Amino acid sequence: MKKTKSKRKSWPKPKDMMGLAPAEYDLACNILGREPSLTEHGIFSVMWSEHCSYKSSKKWLKTLPTKAKWVICGPGENAGVIDIGEGDACIFKIESHNHPSYIEPYQGAATGVGGILRDVFTMGARPIANLNALRFGAPSHPKTRRLVSGVVAGIGGYGNCVGVPTVAGETNFHASYNGNCLVNAMTVGIARKNKIFYSAAAGAGNPVVYVGAKTGRDGIHGATMASAEFDDNSEEKRPTVQVGDPFVEKLLIEACLELMATDAIVAIQDMGAAGLTSSSVEMAGKGGLGIDLDLDNVPARETGMSSYEMMLSESQERMLIILKPKRIEVAQRIFAKYELDCATIGHLTKTGRLVVRKNGNVDADMPIAPMVQASPEYSRPWKPAKKRKPVDARKLPVREPGAALEKLMGCPDLASRRWIWEQYDHLVRGHTLQRPGGDAAVVGIPGRKKALAMCVDSTPRYVEADPETGGAQAVVETWRNLTAVGATPMAITDNMNFGNPERPAIMGQFVGAIKGMRKACKALNYPVVSGNVSLYNETNGQAILPTPTIGGVGLLKDATKSVDLALKADGDAIVLIGATAGWLGASLFLREVEGREEGAPPPISLGTEKRNGDFVRGLIAKGQVNACHDISDGGMLVALAEMALAGRMGARLELPRTDSAYLFGEDQARYIVTTANAKRLLAGAKTLRIPATVIGTVSRDGKLALAGCAPISLDKLRQAHEGWLPGYMSSKK
């Protein structure tokens, strides 16, 4: 932002500043040429909040690759859009609802789902799947159980009712999230390529129409709250959390999609963070127009609301539409069918100003372009993270593989999430081709041979250890997970969850992660098409692990050509693709079995990732493999155990080494596949110089047999793996 010299001697008291810095308040006065009214002050505050303005992150977000020939719309709209062939488009985005979920887990998480659904259907898409990435504090922390229970129930309560299947996700536990859980929700939708709706208003005089639920006093200043740190009194912020109504959302989806099938809409945007303020300012701003709002016509849930309250309310399930003037009746008829409000609350003007009227008074009259353009952009100082040394695996004690594996399979970060996904309707719509529990979900598209694969991933412990490597790894892991089901990775959406950016070390994590993501996206031709930033995730100065959550979407041209991770046929050869040095730094094994959180994370070679992944995807497309699983948390033996449990089949393994580093190292760019024809597979790998080794065969025994070690019972592994989460949730302490 431009520095302005202030002649002012005093500002409103800090508590009355609504989160604006003194310099920002001054700038607001300069733009208006006077002191702002209460309503105007509130509007500046939310528009320039971190949440809406991306003031700390903008500079770096701009460096991410956002283009590819299949990208129809990159970041800047409500969601990203990619071309998936046959005239179809896929629209998707991820968004955080961290602070509200910590304060009020059920409603916070529920409205997170509602908000991201609206971002996607506002562009004309029928939502076909939801995903989520959750991070909670240590299981031993007194709040964790209640948060897990409330967040999962909230996501289910909303998603199940709107009838969009929740098909995939990830959940981690770490003490750094004790005072600040993360709830990142993603929605994937499909639309016709030539029927995508954007938010830029056009046509002075066109009516501004409000549809959906009524406005109440909930969520006022939610965006400002989301841009501040927490302390012990954060519970007092509960009134800033919104309350969701999935039933109204379901009706709103159907009504909007029905209206979108007509030619009535000029532009449309959901009222998300900062409600009526951000939707009206953004729509008019993008169209270079002004907007006159008459708040007396806003459908209200309660009487006596002021313009300040109405402009800042974050009541849910509302949309703002610019209609063609002669089509108002079409909209009224459709919204009446669904018994939803539909009210003309203003019109577009040529003035370039936002004018807010209520009870005959003008409560705000402010120029839109200067407010949007002057939206601050900070170049925050940042400090690169200190490099960590690799862990010398030779100095670790020798461990019995079976015992270590059982411990890992039942540890909080690897234990089965069945308890969670069974609370989500993951089957509604009838097109869930691969259910939760695999590398990526696969969702079919009605009337088409193709399907979409989707997943969310991040490995925060890597990002903390080395932000750049960790940022790249998060992108790469989604790419690998999509590859492992046979899909061609297309694009990502990113949810950057970090601590306070005003601290150079935190800003350093953010900058490093972006650099790593940028490299990975470029090397894999896997652009960012949408995203969201959530900063100030700290409580009493304790920041979360840096968590860039990546949501990936891939395309399967022929849904029948997909594979899953389950071992299938007795006698199939088990082949390890990719090289294993035995990298234990920042690994789960080191943390869970050795009790050490240290060391450099596994290095990423993007060239190798691409080569190995393309090879595996080719094998799947040619029908040469029966099962495929990428190797990530917990390393090779964990991946194999997951494949065995999913298929209820055992394996006889002949491994070149059985040391912990080999079995549990988290070297990247690796997959396990099974095949009936190992010779053909190995020959193909050799031609392309891709490391591929037969490490055993699939068996009907209920165990994993390692030459030279005690056999590992699958029943015991299953008990550890399936038992932890339900056991934890039903225990009292």
Place this chain on the structure above:
Amino acid sequence: MKSAIVVFPGSNRENDAADAIERASGKRPAMVWHKDSELPEGLDLIVLPGGFSYGDYLRCGAMAARSPIMREVIARADKGTAVVGVCNGFQILCETGLLPGVLLSNSGLKFICRDVHLKVANSQTMFTHRYSAGQVVRFPVAHHDGNYFADPDTLKRLEDGDQIAFRYCTPDGETTTEGNPNGSIGNIAGVFNATKSVLGLMPHPENATDPATVGSLGGSLDGKPMFDAIVDALSK
């Protein structure tokens, strides 16, 4: 076979049901919006789909049961038109009184979505004649309030009249607590009316009809014989 699916505000499995019927009959059912006061003429089958009609507010199915279109559905059912209610549709049928009993919250007090095993209790009806008696089939459930309850007299009437359609069971066909996902009395998953022309069930046969959805992580085709049976019986 001429069929129609009644769509309430909040229904969300109407297309799943339509897909399953189309797979079995080759014909897409008519979709009837709840505000329409009339059903199409000459219907052979009426389906009340799954979902959250009226948001499940008040009580699951209670408001839908009192909507204008339901008067019409009851009138047709009384004349012998076949009616199937799945999940929320079952709840609505119980609320209207077309079927006995009620559906309480699951005993675990949580929403459950997973495949369950069911034992076919009566295979002599238009809905189930493609199954054999005692056959174990697998359908998914997806509900929060699927805990079937009826008083002892009603239960006895159901038993005596062969009105129980399916019971929850283990993969081996044991109708035990272990095989009961939601606490339903007598492991009851679905019931008929006295004349076996109305069926209500909590599990989703319509989500067990598409080969593309069957994989190692779940899915089944066991719902297909139910739709084939209905088409069989009603196309004659």
